[in-house]
Amino acid sequence: MNEDPLEFVDPETTQDEILIATYRALSKYGYAELTISKIGDEFDKSPSLIYHHYEDKEALIFDCLEFMLEHFEASLVETTIEDPNEALINFLEVGMCLGPDEPDQLIRTLTQLRARASHNDFYEHFSRSDRVFQDHLEMIISEGIEEGKFQDCDPEQVATMLFTTLTGILYRRTTSDIEGGIAPLRTELTHYLESRLGINSEVEIDSNKGFYTK
Amino acid sequence: MNEDPLEFVDPETTQDEILIATYRALSKYGYAELTISKIGDEFDKSPSLIYHHYEDKEALIFDCLEFMLEHFEASLVETTIEDPNEALINFLEVGMCLGPDEPDQLIRTLTQLRARASHNDFYEHFSRSDRVFQDHLEMIISEGIEEGKFQDCDPEQVATMLFTTLTGILYRRTTSDIEGGIAPLRTELTHYLESRLGINSEVEIDSNKGFYTK
Incomplete structure (x- = not known):
């Protein structure tokens, strides 16, 4: 997730602008280092507006994650899967940071929030978020089977x-x-995809193309 | 991990007794609810001894995890793998809570501490802990290949x-x-084991038998 998933988002309200600034600050500094002042640096209007909308960092981050998930869901509606094989590998590589780049601060933040999810609002968020990503994967697999490109299996x-x-x-x-x-994990995932879907997953990936990109 | 992995441990020092009490209190209450007083309830001596040995909850939990890992490593030295197939499934089921029981408070605590591992001492602990568990799995797989029970693959x-x-x-x-x-995850793991090791992994598991058991 090294591209900026919110690059093409046109903020409709001040709140949207705050959430986009939060996302950018989170990606740079991570959860522990995040301050309202750092979010203010990514924000074109007065930082005092942030305090007007949000009581604390946690509420802000919660809304930021929800905003990103909604944006991702909306972008899926516009997505046409042209090549299921490429779409699948693209999802695995770009979406889940399977590439050589180290997971960024945002991913570290997600891990931290998720770990606390057993006892707060984030539990619902991550359950829903998992469903969105998993359903998208399922759709790609179903499409591949329908087109005769993947061997038959239970897509879900x-x-x-x-x-x-x-x-x-x-x-x-x-x-x-x-x-x-x-490396060993990539090899075993390739083996699993071959044995389950009958595909050779060693496809060239354009690392500039994320599933957030229009 | 629903059996008590420290049941057979003979504490050699007061510190060992404190760590065993910590483990039991952690399993009951989890990280957030853990207090020195609750650990004291699991401890046969005066709770003031706990304060004598430990400054804070985090240091106590860190030593508790290290103690459990060392105990697990020591028990592996005594382990003979009689049936690699059974040992593998047992590891998957009991060791990783793949069974129907909900993960307990200890597992939830591990998740929470792990999520913070990117910026503290726990990073080293979990790296080492992962290696211990993974090496044990690798040993079972190598044994199975050597005995001709598993098809050839890269065990690591x-x-x-x-x-x-x-x-x-x-x-x-x-x-x-x-x-x-x-359920879907069990089915897919079974498929993976069949295609990779050539085994039918639907083995009967004695849920009273954990890998901590002597």
């Missing part, structure tokens, strides 16, 4: 497995040193 | 994939509501 089941493994990769990458790095 | 690579997927399952179970529950 395979999407659940893929999404869970990717979540595990991201979680481990942000919280520990994975012995042997990410 | 497969262990990395399995451990990462299990970590993802545990992480999602403690932080969100997995649509469709755990």
Whole structure:
């Protein structure tokens, strides 16, 4: 998620502008280092407006995540899957930071908030967010089967497995040193995709193309 | 991890007794609710001894996790893998809470501490802990290949994939509501084990037998 997913968003209200500024500040500094003053630096209007809209950092971050998820969901409506194979690999690589780049501060923040999700509002957010991503994966797989490009399988089941493994990769990458790095995981994911969908997943990825891009 | 992994541990020092009491209190109440007084309830001696040994809750929990990991590592030295197939499934089921039981408070605590691991001492702990669990999985797989029970593969690579997927399952179970529950994940893991190791993993599991058990 190294591209800016909100690059093409046209903010409709001051609140939208605040949330976009929050996203940018979060990506730079992460949760612990985030301050209203740093958000103010990313914001074209007076920082005092932020205090007018939000009581604390947590409420601001919560709305920021919801805003991003809604934007992602809306962008899916406009998405046409031209090549399911490419769409799948693109999702795995770009969407879940499977590439060589280190997960950024935003991803670290998501890990931290998620870990606290068992006892607050974020539980609902992450349950819904998981469903959105997983449903998108399921749609790509169904499309691939329909077009005869993937072998038959249970798309929901395979999407659940893929999404869970990717979540595990991201979680481990942000919280520990994975012995042997990410290479063995890519190889095993390739094996799984071959055995389950009958595809060769060693597709060229345009790393400038994220699933947020129009 | 619903059995008590420290049941057979013979505490050698007062500090060992404190750490065992910490483990029991953590399993009951989780991180946020843990207090020295609750640890005192699990401890046979005067609770004031806890303050004598530890400055704060975080240092106590850190040593508790290290103590459990050392105990697990020591128990592996005594372990003989009689049936690699059974050992593998046992590891997946019991060790990683793949069973129907909800992850307990200890698992939730591990998730919370892990999420903060990118910026404190726990990063080293979880990196080492991952290596211990993953190496054990690798040993089981190597043993299975050597005995001709598993088809040939790269044991380290497969262990990395399995451990990462299990970590993802545990992480999602403690932080969100997995649509469709755990059943699709079990089916896909079974498929992966069949295609990678050539085994039928639908083995009967004795849920009273954990890998901590002597």
